[in-house]
Amino acid sequence: MRILFAGSPGIAVPSLEALSAMELAGEGIALAGILTNADSPKGRSGKPEPTDVSVAASGLDTARAEKGFPPIAQLKFEKLDAAAREAVAALKPDLLISFAYGKIFGPKFLGLFPLGGINIHPSLLPKYRGATPIPAAILNREKETGVSIQKLALEMDAGDILAQEKFPLSGNETTASLSEDAAQRSAELLASLTREFAALPKEALSKSALFQGKSQEGEPSCCSLIRKEDGHIDWKLSALEIDARVRAFTPWPLCFTAQEGQTLYILEGQPFEGPGSGGQTETKAAPGIVLGIDRGKGILVQTGDGVYAVSRLQWQAKKALDWKSFMNGARDFVGTLLG
Structure with a gap:
């Protein structure tokens, strides 16, 4: 099963590392490449710098080369237009896995993947759909939160749930510390789910109950961008x-x-x-x-x-x-x- 991983910030890096480790261990998957945001100006110098996911992918290439695996192909686009779709199609991916990529996937783009796409979200969906679920949980002084893996849907964070993990909050978390925790938990949950996917033939996977997921239960809530x-x-x-x-x-x-x-x-x-x-x-x-x-x-x-x-x-x-x-x-x- 060939996977295209889409992500940009540091919270997505452990999930990318988990997928690469699975490939190197011969667990039935191949990283077709990564899709990440284009380099952008940072710091006082304003010099364009790559995303955390891009840096991590480059760092994985040495270990991959030592075991005879190719470097991870990196795709960076300002928008997911026809040129972007052509480049993605050339990698022949079966499944899209997204975690905080930063752009919306349209129907034409999702149509490039025979198995569609899944998305990792650091909240207990349908709670806190949107871009800032971790700060939202802290602001509202939640007693617990979690990570969810859902099927990608055209409506933001509304897809059926494939896997979910709940964990308590102490009341001392910052967005920085909770992001680190959620990143590790997400990587572990993703690896476990992906192993189950890889154990099935692609034709059987697409029809399995495992891949269909369950509808989100409860009243949805959304979180807004932070200024x-x-x-x-x-x-x-x-x-x-x-x-x-x-x-x-x-x-x-x-x-x-x-x-x-x-x-x-x-x-x-x-x-x-x-x-x-x-x-x-x-x-x-x-x-x-x-x-x-x-x-x-x-x-x-x-x-x-x-x-x-x-x-x-x-x-x-x-x-x-x-x-x-x-x-x-x-x-x-x-x-x-x-x-």
Whole structure:
């Protein structure tokens, strides 16, 4: 079974690595190639750089060559037009596997694959369809989330479920840490499912119950794209809500506030539950007031409901600091108003 893998960011890399490992181990699949976004300008230099998936594919080529396997063919297109379809068709793929590729697949494109396509999505579908399911789960303080593998459908993330794994959330995850966890779980789930696919002849696979999947159950919900300005902290929110936003917007766009005209990034913290936290709230200090410090938790800031303890922060264009180092250079910080 020849597979074209479509993906771009780092969360998709472990799944690509799992498929390559299966091919090298002789488990009945072949990587026909990868489809990834075109190189794009990054950093201050604006120099075009390849996607994480492209870099990973190049890195796999050495190990593949040592075992007599060809390098992974890389396809990069600005849009999936006739030229793109022609290039894909030349690879003669049977199945498309997609994970955070970044473009919509139309009917003509999906028609290139005799077995159609499947998609990996880091949520418990039909919950959080769309581009930002991991931040959405953190923002809504979910107690659990998961990864789903679905058949590709013309409606976004609406395909039948082929495999799904559920796991609990501790309440301390950031988008960065949860993405790493979901990436590994997705790769393991994909490898297990692909082995089952490869064990069947292609004709039998297309008709099997395994490949048909199950309809998504429950009320669908969607998540929206995140903008840089979404990181602005409204201190009138509760400490729990602010904590969720700080975690959800790490590593991007990061949460920020203002202090005497300067931008201040709030990188880490937690709702304050130490001695006197209730008393701090009862003072009815204005949201955003820096109340003081707690030697175990950090800089205490009043919110609309409760106190938030900041443990790591950063002035714009300066390096990130733990709260103690920060306070050494900001001795008049207590009593100021943020926001």
